[in-house]
Amino acid sequence: MLQRVWQSTMIALARPAWLRTRIQAWRATSALATRFVAGTTAEEGVARAEAMFAREGLRASLYYLGEYVDTPERVAENVAAKHAVARLLAATSLEVHVSVDPTQIGQCVDPGNVEGRAQAIAATVAGAATGRPGLNVMMIDMEDDTVVGATIALHDRLKAAGLPVALTLQAYLRRTEKDLDAQVRAGSAVRLVKGAFVAGRAIAFAGGGEIKAAYRHLVERMFSSEAREHGFYPIVATHDDRLQDHAIAAAERNGWPKDAFEFEMLLGVRESLARQRIAEGFRVRLYTPFGRDWWPYAIRRIGESPGNGRLLARAMLGP
Ligand SMILES: Cc1cc2nc3c(=O)[nH]c(=O)nc-3n(C[C@H](O)[C@H](O)[C@H](O)COP(=O)(O)OP(=O)(O)OC[C@H]3O[C@@H](n4cnc5c(N)ncnc54)[C@H](O)[C@@H]3O)c2cc1C
Incomplete structure (x- = not known):
């Protein structure tokens, strides 16, 4: 149940184009990109x-x-x-x-x-x-x-x-x-x-x-x-x-x-x-x-395990 709610929330975050543009330009989220995407x-x-x-x-x-x-x-x-x-x-x-x-x-x-x-x-x-x-x-x-x-x-x-x-x-x-x-x-x-x-x-x-x-x-x-x-x-x-x-x-x-x-x-x-x-x-x-369009891919990976929430929180809150 928790897994399903977590996953659908993360999939919802993958969709909006405005969010993608902002997040991809935001340095604080680079830890996410580095974990799942090679550059x-x-x-x-x-x-x-x-x-x-x-x-x-x-x-x-x-x-x-x-x-x-x-x-x-x-x-x-x-x-x-x-x-x-x-x-x-x-x-x-x-x-x-x-x-x-x-x-x-x-x-x-x-x-x-x-x-x-x-x-x-x-x-x-x-x-x-x-x-x-x-x-x-x-x-x-x-x-x-x-x-x-x-x-x-x-x-x-x-x-x-x-x-x-x-x-x-x-x-x-x-x-x-x-x-x-x-x-x-x-x-x-x-x-x-x-x-x-x-x-x-x-x-x-x-x-x-x-x-x-x-x-x-x-x-x-x-x-x-x-x-x-x-x-x-x-x-x-x-x-x-x-x-x-x-x-x-x-x-x-x-x-x-x-x-x-x-x-x-x-x-x-x-x-x-x-x-x-x-x-x-x-x-x-x-x-x-x-690739430059890394957010939808990375957030789907995060959604696959509620344990990845910590990684997302750390990235959002900054170092
Ligand atoms: C190399 C590769 C290529 C792929 N190519 C395609 C493709 O061309 N077409 C297609 O339809 N699908 C593709 N997939 C995705 C695949 O179909 C599955 O959706 C995906 O691999 C999840 O299934 P799983 O077999 O890893 O098992 P799961 O049951 O999802 O996971 C097994 C274990 O790994 C853990 N785990 C899984 N994902 C994560 C994560 N993101 N973070 C932390 N822990 C996690 C789980 O918690 C669980 O303990 C590909 C997958 C891989 C690995």
Whole structure:
């Protein structure tokens, strides 16, 4: 109950444009930005990624903030930022790993041009990563259920064209079992998340228990012997330590070496768990957002745990 009230209050704070503008310009809130967001520019994002890897062995997926954009100007800005960050990563020794939402690059503005833009970004990632080991990909994020089919088809066409892509699938959707099966057979890299959206019971599981059960079931498929034979790469993207433990057990049972899969978590969320996994010898990546429009993203993260209230209060009251 407390969790739900807290979360809806924080979501309400994410919306008003006037509040966003003020808060983003306010120095006192920079502690919030620093916790969940790596900076406002691609240079800052990449610098944070380099520091995380050098200090703690944490990998990064760079993500320029701004989803569901509805103007051609914002689409152009987002596309330019994705190319820019891939090129900056090329100048480091890090993996070139860039996350992209279809609605960032025109799904709501001119869907007919999304594939061309995605192709170009993936080609920049490929060029930036030439000869580099590791998971160098354009990771396609998954949005609400109305775009899932189009997003999977986009991934599949880019993969068939030989471009370095990976796909996010959501455990809360009933269709994911079939979708995952196809990706296992294709030897894809799939990031499994619970899903940040809701949908009707006809197409989605509802409630934490059902979604966790679906997640565990899908993890078994991701870590099956068949998946290994096909060269599938599992990415377990959850902060739920029990689900992570489930994945570790499935990996051990089926003989998956620790460097054949990874965990992915969000920057600033349960980082002690991320460090614990590194200490245990696993690969861990942090989804590392950057961009000038950081408030809606940061306040949603704060809303995910009432325990983050202290962080918000400290930021609002100043040092
Ligand atoms: C790398 C990554 C990429 C993602 N990409 C997508 C995507 O493309 N599409 C999509 O729909 N969803 C995406 N998500 C979001 C995902 O679907 C879930 O909404 C989100 O991860 C929360 O679920 P959880 O599995 O972490 O479990 P939860 O049950 O939410 O959390 C597990 C534990 O972590 C703690 N925790 C969680 N969040 C916080 C926080 N902010 N602060 C403090 N503690 C916290 C909880 O209190 C709980 O103890 C992504 C998530 C990750 C990690």
